[in-house]
């Protein structure tokens with residue numbers, strides 16, 4: 001897998017073969033290599049939900065993107081789905097086999113960002129991006145690959161009409177959005193998006209002073225009612 005996004009599209013292509021999906025280039029010339037490392041190595045949007053949403057979009061199902069992002073944000077990864085499906089007899093990868101879940105501490109990203117997702121996981125498991133389990137299986141790649149499989153299956157379920165109840169944003173973030181991101185009646189400064197605010201805005205002095213998080217962007221003289 002050159003990137004989670006390409007790996008996912010490759011899996012979808014194989015799952016749908018033979019079909020027009022065969023015309024999509026995979027492997028090192030994949031259209032989707034850009035998605036690796038959170039797009040161009042920036043650690044922004046994780047390549048897996050990026051690839052999944054792209055596939056859904058190509059199937060005319062772009063409205064399902066928010067469910068994919070919600071599932072990615074709030075699910076403890078890795079799950080044991082790949083372990084359950086793993087069959088050494090039919091496994092084709094020469095690079096890596098799934099690391100059993102009993103040796104891992106799954107983490108909830110609470111963010112769609114590659115940076116947050118991977119960093120929390122590496123910290124919780126005490127590993128670097130390159131550390132292996134001693135048998136050559138890289139912990140970081142194990143998680144990325146399992147998430148790609150998990151979200152590919154999730155996307156197929158969504159397309160088949162399986163219902164999914166979104167976790168939604170936390171109560172705290174919902175409050176922030178109520179003032180900062182409510183279109184016409186937003187306060188200034190207005191913001192875009194529904195990522196968990198507290199992941200980045202953690203200035204405790206501002207919380208104490210104003211009853212909400214601030215941090216970044218200069219002073220916060222008071223919590224003015226909107």
Ligand code: HEC
Nearest residue numbers: 176177180189190191193194195196197199200216217218
């Ligand atoms: C991934 C990190 C991240 C998340 C998540 C995030 N922000 Fe930010 N936000 C920033 C950064 C970085 C800036 C720019 C700060 C600066 O340099 O001034 C910013 C800027 C802002 C600003 C403008 C500050 C100013 O006056 O310049 C507001 C308001 C804001 N964010 C609110 C929110 C709200 C509300 C949420 C949740 C819905 C949120 N942010 C989620 C990182 C984040």
Ligand code: HEC
Nearest residue numbers: 175176179187197201212213214215217219220221222224
């Ligand atoms: C009751 C409305 C209201 C709520 C709720 C609210 N804010 Fe604000 N926020 C404001 C207003 C008004 C300003 C600009 C005036 C000021 O600086 O006090 C502001 C400014 C900011 C800034 C600009 C930087 C700074 O510190 O001055 C950030 C960042 C911010 N809010 C983040 C958040 C986050 C994160 C939450 C949720 C935890 C939140 N706000 C909830 C009204 C609100």
